[in-house]
Amino acid sequence: MSDIPSTHDEMQPIRRPVRWHVGVFLLPALIVYTAVMILPLIETLRLSLFNTVDGQSTFVGLGNFKVLFGDERWAHDFWNALKNNFVFFTIHMLVQNPIGVALAAMLSLPKLRFAAFYRTAIFLPTLLSFVIVGFIWKLILSPIWGVSPFLLDVVGLKSLFSPWLGKPNSALIAVSLISVWQYVGIPMMLIYAALLNIPDEVIEAAECDGVTGWSQFFKIKLPLILPAIGIISILTFVGNFNAFDLIYTVQGALAGPDGSTDILGTLLYRTFFGFQLQLGDRSMGATIATVMFLIILAGVSLYLFVIQRRMRRYQF
Amino acid sequence: MSKARNSLTRTSLVHLALIGYAIISVFPVFLTIINSMKARNAIFRNPMQLPTPETFDLVGYTTVLGQGDFVNYFQNSFIVTVVSIALVLLFGAMAAFALSEYRFRGNTLMGLYLAIGIMIPIRLGTVAILQGMVATGLVNTLTALILVYTAQGIPLAVFILSEFMRTVSDDLKNAGRIDGLSEYSIFFRLVLPLVRPAMATVAVFTMIPIWNDLWFPLILAPSEATKTVTLGSQIFIGQFVTNWNAVLAALSLAIFPVLVLYLVFSRQLIRGITSGAVK
Numbered sequence A: 001m002s003d004i005p006s007t008h009d010e011m012q013p014i015r016r017p018v019r020w021h022v023g024v025f026l027l028p029a030l031i032v033y034t035a036v037m038i039l040p041l042i043e044t045l046r047l048s049l050f051n052t053v054d055g056q057s058t059f060v061g062l063g064n065f066k067v068l069f070g071d072e073r074w075a076h077d078f079w080n081a082l083k084n085n086f087v088f089f090t091i092h093m094l095v096q097n098p099i100g101v102a103l104a105a106m107l108s109l110p111k112l113r114f115a116a117f118y119r120t121a122i123f124l125p126t127l128l129s130f131v132i133v134g135f136i137w138k139l140i141l142s143p144i145w146g147v148s149p150f151l152l153d154v155v156g157l158k159s160l161f162s163p164w165l166g167k168p169n170s171a172l173i174a175v176s177l178i179s180v181w182q183y184v185g186i187p188m189m190l191i192y193a194a195l196l197n198i199p200d201e202v203i204e205a206a207e208c209d210g211v212t213g214w215s216q217f218f219k220i221k222l223p224l225i226l227p228a229i230g231i232i233s234i235l236t237f238v239g240n241f242n243a244f245d246l247i248y249t250v251q252g253a254l255a256g257p258d259g260s261t262d263i264l265g266t267l268l269y270r271t272f273f274g275f276q277l278q279l280g281d282r283s284m285g286a287t288i289a290t291v292m293f294l295i296i297l298a299g300v301s302l303y304l305f306v307i308q309r310r311m312r313r314y315q316f
Numbered sequence B: 001m002s003k004a005r006n007s008l009t010r011t012s013l014v015h016l017a018l019i020g021y022a023i024i025s026v027f028p029v030f031l032t033i034i035n036s037m038k039a040r041n042a043i044f045r046n047p048m049q050l051p052t053p054e055t056f057d058l059v060g061y062t063t064v065l066g067q068g069d070f071v072n073y074f075q076n077s078f079i080v081t082v083v084s085i086a087l088v089l090l091f092g093a094m095a096a097f098a099l100s101e102y103r104f105r106g107n108t109l110m111g112l113y114l115a116i117g118i119m120i121p122i123r124l125g126t127v128a129i130l131q132g133m134v135a136t137g138l139v140n141t142l143t144a145l146i147l148v149y150t151a152q153g154i155p156l157a158v159f160i161l162s163e164f165m166r167t168v169s170d171d172l173k174n175a176g177r178i179d180g181l182s183e184y185s186i187f188f189r190l191v192l193p194l195v196r197p198a199m200a201t202v203a204v205f206t207m208i209p210i211w212n213d214l215w216f217p218l219i220l221a222p223s224e225a226t227k228t229v230t231l232g233s234q235i236f237i238g239q240f241v242t243n244w245n246a247v248l249a250a251l252s253l254a255i256f257p258v259l260v261l262y263l264v265f266s267r268q269l270i271r272g273i274t275s276g277a278v279k
Helices: A020-047 A063-070 A072-107 A115-127 A130-141 A147-154 A171-183 A185-196 A200-208 A213-224 A226-240 A245-251 A264-273 A282-310 B002-036 B040-045 B059-067 B070-101 B107-119 B122-135 B142-165 B170-178 B183-194 B196-212 B215-220 B229-239 B244-274
Strands: A050-053 A056-059
Touching (some): A020 A282, A020 B070, A020 B107, A020 B183, A050 A282, A063 A282, A072 A171, A072 A185, A072 A226, A072 B002, A115 A171, A115 A185, A115 B002, A130 A147, A130 A171, A130 A245, A185 A226, A200 A213, A226 A282, A264 A282, B002 B244, B059 B244, B070 B107, B070 B142, B070 B196, B070 B229, B070 B244, B122 B142, B183 B196, B196 B244, B215 B229
Antiparallel strands (some): A050 A056
16 A cells, blocks of 8 residues: 555656655545554454453454354354344334335426425435434333324224333334334435436336236336335344444443344444443454454345346446 | 326325324424423323423423533533544545545545444444553543544545545645645645535534444543543433333433434435445
8 A cells, every 4th residue: 555656657657756745645544544544454354363262362263253143152143243233224124214215206296396305204214313213212112101102092092002112022123114104204305215216218218008006116216215124224234233322321231121133233232332230342342343243244245246246237 | 187196196196105104203302302291190181282271391401401410511512523523524524635636645545534433333343442542531521522533524524535635626725736835735725625514414424323322432531521422311210110201301302412413414414325325
């Protein structure tokens, strides 16, 4: 990376003066980015191969991973967090993205009035911090306040109410849906942008052939916005496997009840920093961070090298 | 005739669905704000009612402002966010200019290297970041947060800005060179003013995750003097769980700046997203 201010260009035999300014332009960004992001990332990956043996940091190879996957103290928590994380991601894919696509499809209808107002209102929760979102929903779903039983009563479904966040069976679903509520604005906006980019001629041609309404959406528009759907899927994947804040604010660091909402982010936090009686463990923290890194890397590579290459793109 | 009526029903159904979802989006925020201005009894007896002269009470706000050091938290969040955005924009624009303007060996490689950060979250390096901050004595300083957020913002900024800088006309830059402008003046005086709209988009995208972040303030700067508003309200609410007036008031105070910023920047933000700045 140090050859940025190249002293001469191979294409041209004439010696040019050193272009210091290229280096000056690049260096500040490179230094901060490398020092605060890339090197710590590499160091974390390296730390996952070490552990403290007799008070000394020793190379243990893949020993930490063996402990994490197999040792009974760790394995139960880890597999539980991983499974919950997949459930968390699946709920986002099944609920958040279809709702986002549907909202975008409705918003992009030509000559729709108040579209800007709807867009602003639906995007609002995305901007709120997890702390706000977490506590608001905790209050609303709380049986003490009685807002949600009251609302369910209005539609005649009061019998369905239960303290969802407090029950191991429903807590993860409830937290995932809160997260869906918060983030539905992002797929909506990206799909909305993709739908607006479809040229009018294509739509007009479809209408001339008598393709309108539902079949127009599924046969003409949906194939054209598939790349955007690919992008929101990978964004959801990276975001979900890196999530922490919402669970921490709603359910605390222990991700209760009984670990039923524990995901990799909260497990990493507890492992690395310790919580209550548990002491912080740097090596195991680094190991969990490495596993998260590998999962995200696998997802991103799958998207970049397999899905994105196979996807048909249309040039207008 | 029947076709027109058909499309009328369809339009009303669409409006109904959109209004329904818009209500779901805004209702919790609305509920929090109206109840934060009510007396304790009224909060429980009638949560859905707007504050009336009888139930109007600002006791929650007085508790929050009297107990928590929210002015200080706001100031910390403000400093961290503004300085980080300024650095991201300056460093990001400089790097984007170098990548889009000059041809040099390793240009593409450098672009890819900087793009890693768009997909891989900086949080995964937390273990080593904390170590580094401890080693350099930056723990519990706002500098630590600023450095982390600058590094986090640079990849997307470089990516978006270099796309825009490619559209700045070469003739203009060459005219500047012939007039004897240095490369630095070309960047600061010709190119930067032209990409201002893109810079605003980047600023908005960078701002939201920084303002709302809980992870790094919790880990790198949890001391009383350096708490950001997000962390401060998290801890405050944790301590006052049973004082509903205070909790609702703290939430409303935390929503307020975001709401104002959103109303000011929402045009910019939505135009930024829909013009394909994030692809």
